[in-house]
Amino acid sequence: MNTITKQNERRLVTLLRSKGPITRMQISELLSVQPSTVTRLVNDLFMRDILEEVADPERSGRRGFPSKLVGLRADSFYSAGVFVDPGTLFTCIVDSHGKLLSEESRLIVDRNFESVFGHAGRMIDRQILDLGLNRNAFIGCGISYPGQHTNKPGKVLRTTYLAEWPDIDARTDLEPFFDMPVHQLNDAKSACLAELLFGICKPIHNFCYIWLSYGIGGAAVIRQNLYLGERMVTAEFGGLFPKSQPRPSGQDLLDTLAQAGHSFTRLEDIPDALLSGPVVQAWVDRAIGQLRWLSLVIMRTFAPEAIVIGGRLGDPILDRICQELGQMETLGEDYAIGMPAFLRAETDHKPQLGAAALPVYFGTSIAEPA
Amino acid sequence: MNTITKQNERRLVTLLRSKGPITRMQISELLSVQPSTVTRLVNDLFMRDILEEVADPERSGRRGFPSKLVGLRADSFYSAGVFVDPGTLFTCIVDSHGKLLSEESRLIVDRNFESVFGHAGRMIDRQILDLGLNRNAFIGCGISYPGQHTNKPGKVLRTTYLAEWPDIDARTDLEPFFDMPVHQLNDAKSACLAELLFGICKPIHNFCYIWLSYGIGGAAVIRQNLYLGERMVTAEFGGLFPKSQPRPSGQDLLDTLAQAGHSFTRLEDIPDALLSGPVVQAWVDRAIGQLRWLSLVIMRTFAPEAIVIGGRLGDPILDRICQELGQMETLGEDYAIGMPAFLRAETDHKPQLGAAALPVYFGTSIAEPA
DNA sequence: ATTTTTATTTTGCATAGCGCAAAATAATCA
DNA sequence: TGATTATTTTGCGCTATGCAAAATAAAAAT
Numbered sequence: 001m002n003t004i005t006k007q008n009e010r011r012l013v014t015l016l017r018s019k020g021p022i023t024r025m026q027i028s029e030l031l032s033v034q035p036s037t038v039t040r041l042v043n044d045l046f047m048r049d050i051l052e053e054v055a056d057p058e059r060s061g062r063r064g065f066p067s068k069l070v071g072l073r074a075d076s077f078y079s080a081g082v083f084v085d086p087g088t089l090f091t092c093i094v095d096s097h098g099k100l101l102s103e104e105s106r107l108i109v110d111r112n113f114e115s116v117f118g119h120a121g122r123m124i125d126r127q128i129l130d131l132g133l134n135r136n137a138f139i140g141c142g143i144s145y146p147g148q149h150t151n152k153p154g155k156v157l158r159t160t161y162l163a164e165w166p167d168i169d170a171r172t173d174l175e176p177f178f179d180m181p182v183h184q185l186n187d188a189k190s191a192c193l194a195e196l197l198f199g200i201c202k203p204i205h206n207f208c209y210i211w212l213s214y215g216i217g218g219a220a221v222i223r224q225n226l227y228l229g230e231r232m233v234t235a236e237f238g239g240l241f242p243k244s245q246p247r248p249s250g251q252d253l254l255d256t257l258a259q260a261g262h263s264f265t266r267l268e269d270i271p272d273a274l275l276s277g278p279v280v281q282a283w284v285d286r287a288i289g290q291l292r293w294l295s296l297v298i299m300r301t302f303a304p305e306a307i308v309i310g311g312r313l314g315d316p317i318l319d320r321i322c323q324e325l326g327q328m329e330t331l332g333e334d335y336a337i338g339m340p341a342f343l344r345a346e347t348d349h350k351p352q353l354g355a356a357a358l359p360v361y362f363g364t365s366i367a368e369p370a
Numbered sequence: 371m372n373t374i375t376k377q378n379e380r381r382l383v384t385l386l387r388s389k390g391p392i393t394r395m396q397i398s399e400l401l402s403v404q405p406s407t408v409t410r411l412v413n414d415l416f417m418r419d420i421l422e423e424v425a426d427p428e429r430s431g432r433r434g435f436p437s438k439l440v441g442l443r444a445d446s447f448y449s450a451g452v453f454v455d456p457g458t459l460f461t462c463i464v465d466s467h468g469k470l471l472s473e474e475s476r477l478i479v480d481r482n483f484e485s486v487f488g489h490a491g492r493m494i495d496r497q498i499l500d501l502g503l504n505r506n507a508f509i510g511c512g513i514s515y516p517g518q519h520t521n522k523p524g525k526v527l528r529t530t531y532l533a534e535w536p537d538i539d540a541r542t543d544l545e546p547f548f549d550m551p552v553h554q555l556n557d558a559k560s561a562c563l564a565e566l567l568f569g570i571c572k573p574i575h576n577f578c579y580i581w582l583s584y585g586i587g588g589a590a591v592i593r594q595n596l597y598l599g600e601r602m603v604t605a606e607f608g609g610l611f612p613k614s615q616p617r618p619s620g621q622d623l624l625d626t627l628a629q630a631g632h633s634f635t636r637l638e639d640i641p642d643a644l645l646s647g648p649v650v651q652a653w654v655d656r657a658i659g660q661l662r663w664l665s666l667v668i669m670r671t672f673a674p675e676a677i678v679i680g681g682r683l684g685d686p687i688l689d690r691i692c693q694e695l696g697q698m699e700t701l702g703e704d705y706a707i708g709m710p711a712f713l714r715a716e717t718d719h720k721p722q723l724g725a726a727a728l729p730v731y732f733g734t735s736i737a738e739p740a
Numbered sequence: 741a742t743t744t745t746t747a748t749t750t751t752g753c754a755t756a757g758c759g760c761a762a763a764a765t766a767a768t769c770a
Numbered sequence: 771t772g773a774t775t776a777t778t779t780t781g782c783g784c785t786a787t788g789c790a791a792a793a794t795a796a797a798a799a800t
Contacts (some may be wrong), residue, residue, distance in 0.1 A: 025748065039750055041786095042629040063797045064747025085522045114788080148706070206599060220671075222597070229576060229592075240666075245705055286788055296610075301590075301671040303604040333613055336518070348544045378757080395777065404759050409779055433768045434776025616741095 002048050002077060002137075003145060005364065008033065010366035012041055013050070013072065014224060017364075018202050021071030023053050042070055050076040072089030077139045077363075079180070081356025082120045083187070084145035086107075086162065087266070089116060090352040091123040092305060095121075096139075096360065098198025098353065102127045113165050116141075121177035130369060140181035142357030143174055144190035144351065146215060149232035183358035188217025190225060190354030191310055191345065193361045196221055198353065199346040206304040209345070210237055210294065214250040214267070220302050222367065227302075233303075237294055248287030250313050264331050267312055275316045284317055288324050294333040311346025314362075319344060324350065372418055372447060372734065378403065378702035380736035382411055383442065384594060385422070387734075388701075391424050391441030402433065412440055420446040439608035442466055447733075449510045450548070451726025452490045453557070454478075454515035454716055456532060457636070459486060460492040463501060466509075466730065468568025468651075468723065472497045473691030483535050487513075492546035510551035512727025513544055514560035514677055514721065517587060533737050538675040558587025559596060561715065563731045566591055568723065569716040576674040578724055579715070580664065582635070582681030584620040590672050594735065597672075605672075607664055618657030620683055626653050633675055645686045660695050666701040669710060680715025689714060 004010055011031055016022070019030075024042060027034045032293030045051040052073045074095045075166070083090040085108075104123045108116060120143075124294050128135055132257060150167065168174060172183035187330075188211035195201040195209065204225050211217040220227040227234055247253070252368035257264060260279045264270055295307055304325040309322040326342035347353045374380055386392065389400070394412060396520040398405045412463040415421040422443045424570055426436075441501055444465045453460040453476075462473040474493045478486060482669055490513075491553040520537065538544060540554035551603070558581035565571040575594050586608030590643065597604055611617035616625070620637050629633060630649045634640055644650060696712035717723045 006786080023748080035749065036751080036789080037787055057770095061797080062747080063745075063748060064791090065795050067748060073717045092557075207544075222599075226593070229673045230675075231673055231707065233669075234671065236670050236673075241703065297446045297667060297671070299603075300606050301601045301604065301667070303601055303606075305600070334609065337520075337601065349393075376757085393777080405778065406760080407758055413779095430778080433774075435778060437777060474760050595769090712773080 001248065003048065004050065007366065009045065009225050009227070010364060012045070013364045014366055016051070016070070016072045017197060018205075020216055021056075021069035021204075021287070023056070023067035023069060024148070025280070033310070047088060049073060068292045075098065075137075077360075078133055078137050078178070079139050079356045079359045080124045080141040081125060081163075081352040081358075082117075082124070082141065082143045082181060083190075083331035083352040083355045083356070084116060084120075084143070084162070085351075088352070089120055089123070090351070091120055091127065091354040092356055093124070093127045093133070093357040094198075094353065098194065098347070098357065098360070099352065100350065102131055103300065103350070103352065104267075111162060111164065113162075113168070117174060121179075124178060135180070138180050138359075140183060141178040142190065142358030143170065143182060144187050144358070145183045145356035148217075148236065148273065149186060151159055168294060170317060181359060183362050185232075186217060187211065187351055187354065188212060189228075190218040191242060191348055192219035192221060192308070192354075193226060193357040194270045194347040194354040195308055195310065195345050196224065196226070197357045197365075200343050201306070204306050204343075206302075206354070207300050207306040207308055207343070208237075208298045208304045209308045209310060210291065210298075211348075212248070212250065212313045212321075212334075214254075216241075216247055216249045220304070222302070223306075226348075226361065237298070240294060240297055241290060245290070246287070248283075248290045249339065250311070253280070253313065253317075255282055256277040267285065267314060270314070272316070275314065277346070282318055287317075288321055291321060292328060293330060295325060295340070295342075296335060299335070299337065303337065304340060306341040306343050308343045308345050310348035372420065373418065374583065377422060377583050377736065378407070379415065380410055380734060383734045384736055386421070386440065386442045387567060388575075388594065390572075390649035391426075393426070393439060395437060395439040397440065400703070412641070412657060413427070419443060426628065438584070443503075444469065445507075446712035448503055448507055449509050449726045449729045450494045450511040450512065450550070451722040451724070451728075452487075452494070452513045453560075453722040453725045454486060454490075454513070454532070455721075457497040459490055459493070460720070461490055461497065462720070462722040463494070463497050463503070464723065464726045468564065468717070468727065468730070470720065470723065471501055473722065475718070478542070478729050479588070481531075481532060481534065483538070487547040491549075494548060502509045505550070508550050508729075509571065510553060511548040512725035513554045513556050513726030514728070516583065516587075518587075518606065519556060521716060524638045529655070551729060551733070553732050555602075555728055556587060557583060557721055557724065559580065559589040559598075559602075560728060561718055561721060562589035562591060562678070562724075563596060563716050563727040564717040564724040565678055565680065566594065567727045567730050567735075571676070571678060571712050572711075574676050576672075577605075577676040577678055577713070578605065578674045578707070579667045579678045579680060580661065580668075582618070582620065582679070582683045582720075584624075584682070586617055586619045590674070592674075607668070610664060610667055615660070618653075618660045620681070623650070623653055623683065623687075630683065637684060645684065650687070652688055657687075657693055661691060661695060662693055662698060662701060665695060665712075665737075666705060669701060669705070673707070674710060677685075678713045678715050680718035682718065682721070688718075 024038045027038045054071050055066045056069045074097045076096045079094050081092045088105055089108050090105045093101045170182045174182040192209035201207055207221050209219045218237030218276040220235040246252040322342050322344040394408045398408045424441050444467045446466045449464050459478050462476045463471045470556045521538045540552045542736045544552045562579035571630040577591050579589045588605040588607030616622040690713050692714040
C-alpha cells in the first residue's frame with residue numbers, strides 16, 4: 001500500500017479532504033509552509049497517484065500565472081468496512097472520498113466470532129474481485145459494532161447481543177480474516193469518523209457527535225482528531241443521563257412502543273404511520289429535553305463548534321431532534337457562551353461507512369500541533 | 371530571552387519537568403529518538419544553560435559507562451506571576467522549577483484597571499531588582515484572576531467584582547505594564563497549569579482539575595496539554611450543576627454560613643472552629659455528593675487518569691472532599707470503567723503560582739502528537 | 741503584435757535535524 | 771592488567787524545508 005507517512009504529507013491530505021481542491025498558494029498559506037515546499041510535496045504525491053490537478057472554474061480572466069486546483073484522487077486508495085449489526089453483517093468498499101463502490105449484507109445465523117468474521121472476510125474479497133480492484137490499493141479494513149470500549153487498549157467490550165464473543169484485538173484477532181491492516185472502533189466513534197472524513201463535518205475542526213442508536217454513544221473531535229484518550233472510553237454520552245427517567249435511546253423507544261401495544265425488535269421495522277403518531281412524538285419531545293441537557297454538558301466540557309446528531313433512529317426522528325435543538329436560543333439558565341451549530345449527520349444511514357472510515361482516518365490523517 | 375523553540379527541545383524540557391532528572395538513555399527511549407540525537411540536543415541545551423548534569427545517587431557499582439542524570443536547571447529562566455484577588459494583588463517571582471523566590475501582596479484600594487496593573491508592574495520590577503536577577507532571564511509574566519473566558523480569543527470576561535474592567539487582551543492591554551511577554555488565563559486554568567508544571571500532576575498526562583473557589587471553575591489537561599479549545603470556554607465545570615440546589619462554591623458556603631448567623635466576606639476569615647462545626651460539615655457532605663456527580667460527568671466525557679481537587683476553600687474542606695471522593699467505589703449506578711485517582715492540589719495555597727506557571731507553559735511545553 | 745505587468749509556481753542552493761553505524765569512554769569483572 | 775559491559779559521542783549521509791532567484795503563463799498596456 002502507498003502509505004502516507006510524512007508529517008506534511010498527512011497535513012496536506014487532511015487539509016484537502018477538509019477543504020476540497022485548492023490552489024498551491026492556498027496550501028502554502030494554510031499549512032504555513034513555503035510555496036517551494038508545496039511544489040515538492042504535491043509533485044511527490046502526484047507521482048504516487050494520490051493527488052490530481054482539477055480545472056479551476058473560478059480562475060479565468062485574472063492576471064498572473066494561472067493557478068490550478070490540487071485535489072485528492074478518488075482512486076488513490078480504497079477502504080473496506082464491516083459493520084456488525086447484532087442480526088446482520090454489512091460490508092462495503094469505498095473509494096478515498098468515501099463513495100460507496102459496493103456493498104453486501106448478510107443475515108447472521110451463526111453468531112460465532114469465527115463464523116461472522118470468516119463471512120465478512122469472504123464478502124470483502126468477493127467485492128474487491130467484482131470491482132476489479134487491486135488488493136494492495138487498499139489502505140485497510142475497518143470493523144465496527146455496537147459496544148463500549150474497555151480500558152484495555154485496542155479492545156472493544158463485547159455487546160450484550162454478542163455476549164459469547166471474546167474481547168477482540170484488531171491486530172491479532174481480526175487481521176487474519178482480512179489480509180490487510182485492520183482497525184476497530186465502536187459504532188458511535190466510527191460513525192463520527194465517517195462524518196469527519198466523508199460527511200457534513202469535513203470543514204469542521206471541533207465537534208461532538210451524539211449517536212442515537214439502540215443505545216447512546218458519542219465521540220468528540222478536537223482539531224480534526226478523534227479524541228480517544230488512552231482508554232477509548234471518552235465522550236460516552238449515554239452514561240451521562242440521570243437515572244430518574246430512561247435515557248432517550250432506540251431501545252427506550254422500542255420499549256415505549258411495546259408498552260403502547262406495538263412490539264418491534266428492530267428500529268427499521270417501525271412503520272411510518274407510527275413514527276408520526278402521538279406515542280413517538282411524545283417520546284421525541286421528551287428526548288429533545290434530555291438531549292438539550294446533554295448539549296449543555298457538552299458545551300461546558302468540550303465546548304465544540306458543532307454538535308452532530310446521528311444514529312439509527314431514522315430520519316423522521318433524528319431530523320426533528322436536530323432541527324428543534326438548533327432552534328433553541330439557549331441551553332440553560334445561566335448559559336452565556338454562544339450556541340453550537342446542530343448538524344444532522346449525513347452518513348449514518350450506512351453504518352458500514354463508519355467502519356470504512358477507520359483505515360482512512362488512521363492511515364492518512366494527522367493531529368495538528370497545538 | 372533564551373527561547374526554546376525546536377520541537378524536540380520542547381519535548382525534552384517537558385519530559386524532564388515531568389520525570390525529573392533522567393539519563394540520556396532514558397531520554398532516548400522516552401522521546402523515541404536516537405542516542406546521538408539526545409547528545410546533540412542535550413549539549414546544545416547545556417551550552418544555553420537550560421540543562422545541567424546532576425549526580426546519580428543510584429548509579430554506582432554498575433558496569434558500563436557511568437550514566438549521569440540530566441535535569442532542568444532551576445535558574446535557566448524565571449517567571450513572574452500576578453494574581454488579582456478581588457481585594458488584593460498578589461505578585462511573585464519563581465524559578466523554572468516553580469520555586470517561589472519572592473512574593474509581594476498589596477491591598478487593592480483603587481480598582482481601576484490601569485492602577486491595579488501599574489502597581490503590579492512596579493511590584494514585579496522591585497522584586498526582580500531585589501533578587502538581583504537579569505530582566506531578560508525572564509520568560510514572561512502571567513496574569514490570572516477569577517472570571518470566565520469569553521469567545522473572543524485572548525480575552526477574559528471581567529469578573530463581577532471588577533465589573534468596571536474592560537475585556538482585556540494580554541498582548542495589547544497588559545504587555546505595556548510589564549515589559550516582557552504576558553500571558554493571561556483565569557484562576558482555575560492557571561491553577562491547573564501550576565499543578566501540571568510544578569505540583570502533584572507533574573507525572574500525570576491526562577487529568578481534570580476541579581477548582582473550588584468563590585465560584586467553581588475547571589480545566590482539562592490532555593497529553594500534558596491544557597485543553598482550551600478555540601474559545602477557552604472548555605471544562606467550565608461550575609456551569610454543569612443542576613439548578614435544583616446551589617452549586618458547591620465558596621460563595622455558597624459563605625451564604626450558608628451567613629444564614630446560620632456567621633457573616634464573612636472572605637473564605638480565609640472563616641475560623642477553624644466553624645470549619646469543623648456542624649454547619650460546614652453538613653455543607654461539605656452535600657458538596658461531596660454534588661462533586662461525585664461532577665466526577666461522573668468528567669469520566670464520561672474526558673475520562674482522565676486523575677481528577678484533581680484544588681481551590682481556595684482551604685485545606686480542612688478540600689482535603690476532606692478529596693479523601694472521601696477517593697475512597698468511593700463507584701461514581702454511579704452503571705459506572706463500569708475504572709475509578710480515577712483523586713488528587714489534592716499542592717499549589718493552590720498560592721494562586722500567584724498559577725499565574726507564574728503560564729509563561730513557563732506557553733514558552734517551554736509542547737503537545738505530543740497523537 | 742509586442743512588451744510590460746502580475747500572480748503563481750518551480751529551481752537551485754544552503755542548512756537544520758536526525759537516523760545509523762562505528763568509535764570512544766569509563767566503569768566493573770575476571 | 772586486560773576483557774566485558776553499558777552508555778555516550780563522533781562521523782557520515784539523507785531528508786525536509788526555508789530562502790531567493792528564476793521561470794512561467796496569463797492579462798493589460800503600449
